[in-house]
Amino acid sequence: MPRSFAVSLDRLTTAETVIPQILEAGRHEFAAACADRPEAWIRVFNPLDPGAYGDVPCALMLCGEAEASTELAPDADSEPIGAAQQPWSPIGLGCGIFMLGATMVATSVLCPRARDPRDAQRCSDYSGAALGTLGVFCGFI
Known part of the structure; x- marks a missing residue:
């Protein structure tokens, strides 16, 4: 199940600046989601432009660089990070x-x-x- 959280944006936010703002506001949540899977990708949907999104590698979130990278696409083998993981097998x-x-x-x-x-x-x-x-x-x- 994908993870989600709410972010309040100011009125000056544009479709071009919304994804970086979401990444910055959710840095702790993204880093926690990426801790176990640094090879995974985060997909952030743009709330101001339906259908638009940005993909960011977890490695960037763990390093502290939260730049949206829409030209980079995840590999076909990569799995979504929102999958529930069982703590004890x-x-x-x-x-x-x-x-x-x-x-x-x-x-x-x-x-x-x-x-x-x-x-x-x-x-x-x-x-x-x-x-x-x-x-x-x-x-x-």
Whole structure:
């Protein structure tokens, strides 16, 4: 779903100056939308000239240069940045749950079988830290 926001323009705004004003007013929203997809493009529709629009690469918004570039067109392979993205994938969530279970098994089943208390503590510390870290990385899948 495309993102949208409202911008108030003054009376002196013309069809030629409206897109740069929209880009400047929405800089934070555009930068947030572009953060995950710097290769994407932003399409800004001109409210004063129906059918007119400007395409701007996200890389320019992230660099702070908000110039409308209507002569540059996005590649056929580029995707719109307004698509909803799922923050956790089912695979990543399942991996994280598996890693939590593995940590619990290591600390409550395997580590108590250590030969002395010092080895049991090391087992608990290392397995908890290692498996917990891997569980966090599962969230990025």
